[in-house]
Amino acid sequence: MTHTRTATLVLGARPYGEAPLDVLITEGRIAAVGDAARAQAEQLHAEQPEGLRTLEAEGLIMLPGMVDLHTHLREPGREDAETVETGSRAAAKGGFTAVHAMANSSPVADSAGVVEQVHRLGRASGWTEVYPVGAVTVGLAGERLAELGAMAESSAQVRMFSDDGMCVHNPVLMRRALEYVKTVDGFIAQHAQEPMLTEGAQMNEGDVSAILGLPGWPAVAEESIIARDVLLAQHVGSRLHICHVSTAGSVEIIRWAKERGIDVTAEVTPHHLLLTDELVRGYDPVYKVNPPLRTSADVEALRAGLADGTIDIIGTDHAPHPTQAKECEWSAAAMGMTGLETALPVIIKTMIATGLMDWRRFAEVTSIMPARIYRHAHQGRPLEAGEPANLILIDPESTQVVDPAGHASKGRNSPFRGMELPGSVRATFLHGHPVVLDGELNTPLTHPTPETPAREVSA
Amino acid sequence: MRHLLSTADLSHTQALSILDTAEEMAAVSTREVKKLPTLRGRTVVNLFFEDSTRTRISFEAAAKRLSADVMNFSAKGSSVSKGESLKDTVQTLEAIGADAIVMRHWASGAAAQLAASDWTDCAVINAGDGTHEHPTQALLDALTLRRGWSAAQGQDPRGTDLTGMRVLIVGDILHSRVARSNIWLLRTLGADVGLVAPATLLPVGVEKWPVSVYYSLDEALGSGPEAGPDAIMMLRVQAERMGGAYFPTAAEYTRRWGLTDERLARLEAHRGAAGQTPMILHPGPMNRGVEISAAAADSPMNQVLDQVSHGVSVRMAVLHLLLSSSERNTA
Numbered sequence: 001m002t003h004t005r006t007a008t009l010v011l012g013a014r015p016y017g018e019a020p021l022d023v024l025i026t027e028g029r030i031a032a033v034g035d036a037a038r039a040q041a042e043q044l045h046a047e048q049p050e051g052l053r054t055l056e057a058e059g060l061i062m063l064p065g066m067v068d069l070h071t072h073l074r075e076p077g078r079e080d081a082e083t084v085e086t087g088s089r090a091a092a093k094g095g096f097t098a099v100h101a102m103a104n105s106s107p108v109a110d111s112a113g114v115v116e117q118v119h120r121l122g123r124a125s126g127w128t129e130v131y132p133v134g135a136v137t138v139g140l141a142g143e144r145l146a147e148l149g150a151m152a153e154s155s156a157q158v159r160m161f162s163d164d165g166m167c168v169h170n171p172v173l174m175r176r177a178l179e180y181v182k183t184v185d186g187f188i189a190q191h192a193q194e195p196m197l198t199e200g201a202q203m204n205e206g207d208v209s210a211i212l213g214l215p216g217w218p219a220v221a222e223e224s225i226i227a228r229d230v231l232l233a234q235h236v237g238s239r240l241h242i243c244h245v246s247t248a249g250s251v252e253i254i255r256w257a258k259e260r261g262i263d264v265t266a267e268v269t270p271h272h273l274l275l276t277d278e279l280v281r282g283y284d285p286v287y288k289v290n291p292p293l294r295t296s297a298d299v300e301a302l303r304a305g306l307a308d309g310t311i312d313i314i315g316t317d318h319a320p321h322p323t324q325a326k327e328c329e330w331s332a333a334a335m336g337m338t339g340l341e342t343a344l345p346v347i348i349k350t351m352i353a354t355g356l357m358d359w360r361r362f363a364e365v366t367s368i369m370p371a372r373i374y375r376h377a378h379q380g381r382p383l384e385a386g387e388p389a390n391l392i393l394i395d396p397e398s399t400q401v402v403d404p405a406g407h408a409s410k411g412r413n414s415p416f417r418g419m420e421l422p423g424s425v426r427a428t429f430l431h432g433h434p435v436v437l438d439g440e441l442n443t444p445l446t447h448p449t450p451e452t453p454a455r456e457v458s459a
Numbered sequence: 460m461r462h463l464l465s466t467a468d469l470s471h472t473q474a475l476s477i478l479d480t481a482e483e484m485a486a487v488s489t490r491e492v493k494k495l496p497t498l499r500g501r502t503v504v505n506l507f508f509e510d511s512t513r514t515r516i517s518f519e520a521a522a523k524r525l526s527a528d529v530m531n532f533s534a535k536g537s538s539v540s541k542g543e544s545l546k547d548t549v550q551t552l553e554a555i556g557a558d559a560i561v562m563r564h565w566a567s568g569a570a571a572q573l574a575a576s577d578w579t580d581c582a583v584i585n586a587g588d589g590t591h592e593h594p595t596q597a598l599l600d601a602l603t604l605r606r607g608w609s610a611a612q613g614q615d616p617r618g619t620d621l622t623g624m625r626v627l628i629v630g631d632i633l634h635s636r637v638a639r640s641n642i643w644l645l646r647t648l649g650a651d652v653g654l655v656a657p658a659t660l661l662p663v664g665v666e667k668w669p670v671s672v673y674y675s676l677d678e679a680l681g682s683g684p685e686a687g688p689d690a691i692m693m694l695r696v697q698a699e700r701m702g703g704a705y706f707p708t709a710a711e712y713t714r715r716w717g718l719t720d721e722r723l724a725r726l727e728a729h730r731g732a733a734g735q736t737p738m739i740l741h742p743g744p745m746n747r748g749v750e751i752s753a754a755a756a757d758s759p760m761n762q763v764l765d766q767v768s769h770g771v772s773v774r775m776a777v778l779h780l781l782l783s784s785s786e787r788n789t790a
Binding site: 202205206207208209210211212213214215216218282283284324327328329330331332 | 467544545546564565566567568569571572575588589590591592634636639662663664665667668
């Protein structure tokens with residue numbers, strides 16, 4: 001019937017780093033696990049010898065495909081920095097089976113038309129699932145609500161709304177946004193940055209900024225917005241997600257909010273788990289990012305918060321920029337770093353190699369929780385028979401020296417350039433199809449996924 | 460030393476070497492023919508992204524007295540919003556044959572970026588970068604202070620440092636590249652440094668600096684004739700800080716942090732360890748009536764014109780030290 005291989009038998013991979021098992025993947029799902037996998041594979045092979053691919057995966061760890069709630073794909077508008085196609089390739093190589101494209105494109109994703117365009121481009125690329133994030137306010141201007149209902153009802157079925165890059169700083173508007181998303185079963189992802197406290201800010205305000213003479217970006221500018229917004233979310237009974245938490249104080253406020261039962265979730269980027277403002281001393285704009293790199297005390301608090309569950313997920317804040325946007329004066333340079341293709345090794349270095357986290361927790365913060373926050377029904381699922389086959393195989397023992405020139409992203413602005421990092425993605429399965437094999441891009445998924453993916457019924 | 464980017468990078472030996480060379484250069488400036496052939500055939504470019512006539516003509520005079528060819532390149536405005544990038548500008552200058560680039564830039568760190576880049580092999584001299592540093596200003600201040608400090612002790616200034624000298628820096632520390640460069644250099648030379656400013660004009664993190672911090676100028680001036688400073692450096696208050704954001708009014712600033720006639724009288728009464736009166740420094744241009752009274756501006760204690768002439772000597776020394784060593788490397 002078919003001359004392409006549609007089934008894969010993965011031999012001896014260790015799910016969540018535990019005991020090795022064989023796993024059979026057919027028709028987009030995990031068909032069988034353990035002895036049953038081999039038995040069914042033999043049957044398949046007998047029926048259709050060409051249809052079965054066998055993957056020796058001894059020593060590799062199997063995990064659910066990673067889900068990034070915070071990605072900048074730049075299309076439409078800045079196709080010189082990234083396109084949905086190139087960003088999707090980067091996502092697949094980095095082990096992500098779903099990404100959520102932030103709304104700060106040009107035009108802004110504040111209408112059904114733009115989110116449908118991004119969604120369509122993602123489906124056409126086929127390297128990962130692409131979910132557009134809708135803007136909270138028209139043009140990210142923070143003045144009036146965008147048509148959240150129209151975006152929710154569009155073919156993109158948007159549920160996550162964010163003005164990321166800009167803070168929804170007007171407290172009344174933020175309150176209304178939190179209330180309004182309840183009507184579309186969505187949530188607000190806040191970029192917490194009080195704009196008046198960060199006018200012209202260039203880097204973390206502290207010992208290093210004092211010496212470098214760069215305008216400081218105080219931690220309180222982030223923390224004051226988070227404190228306000230968790231109280232607003234409690235008051236109106238809505239769901240709030242905090243993007244890229246970067247300070248120890250923010251972790252404390254979120255911990256307090258969760259103890260009070262407030263429905264808040266939080267994310268941290270890989271770069272905030274590893275890098276500090278000490279790197280700014282050379283004025284290399286590759287380290288310029290929003291929120292800024294903070295101190296080693298903040299890094300420690302973020303790691304501890306991620307380990308203990310105060311912080312729920314990793315979000316990459318992958319932010320590619322063209323070369324000239326970083327090859328200039330620090331104050332003139334764009335903010336942002338690439339992250340899709342370095343996230344996994346950085347998390348291994350900061351959280352696994354340090355003993356702060358095991359592979360189960362890794363799966364939670366990179367896949368299960370982000371999928372649950374968005375209420376995806378087919379991502380972040382258990383590695384069990386019958387589940388959708390969105391999963392990755394990683395080699396935890398290998399090391400790589402980061403070379404942005406080899407990245408699938410158009411962005412070369414990786415702050416990890418030249419660093420030796422542990423772990424690599426060997427294979428990425430998207431709906432059972434290996435979009436990445438042997439650590440390299442294979443072929444995109446060509447058969448269409450369901451137009452409107454099934455979603456969990458919210459409780 | 461290949462570049463001069465920051466006084467924080469200077470060792471005690473390097474700082475003394477620049478100051479001692481500057482003393483030699485000062486001697487040249489008193490001769491009938493104020494010129495040395497040292498940098499004949501070398502090209503110095505003054506690349507100014509910000510207006511500063513004083514600094515530019517000082518560097519120009521310094522380069523010309525060393526017989527260098529001088530080009531002035533004024534490139535006002537942001538490299539992103541208008542015109543070409545810093546990279547392209549600098550590569551153009553490199554192609555023209557510049558040996559040294561003296562750069563004034565509105566962006567903190569621009570000189571360090573240029574020195575770290577592969578855009579040029581020129582020696583880079585930071586002539587003021589944003590609110591970061593202005594190392595030649597600090598060196599000329601140190602030359603001025605050392606003259607006064609050594610004279611009071613009856614010493615030749617050459618080879619000496621500022622050990623034991625007490626220097627106050629008064630005003631907008633937060634936004635001052637002059638203050639930052641002075642703090643690191645004066646500490647390297649052994650001086651005690653006090654900063655005097657409203658809390659709004661001190662950077663977060665200042666408590667970790669090797670200085671004393673005073674919110675009150677009167678407290679910093681001390682009580683009793685032996686308690687005062689050996690030198691006081693008044694920083695210019697920028698007009699854009701006076702709008703009420705950093706301090707309420709210019710009048711309140713003057714009352715609390717200005718070198719008024721009353722405070723001048725206290726300084727005049729003060730005698731240092733060797734019986735000398737304190738020196739008053741100002742990087743210029745002065746706001747008479749704001750941070751400094753007319754009487755203080757015109758006082759014989761005020762070193763402002765000496766600072767200007769020392770500026771030429773120090774910049775000659777820096778150009779000489781950077782370019783004559785690089786000549787040896789390429790010959």
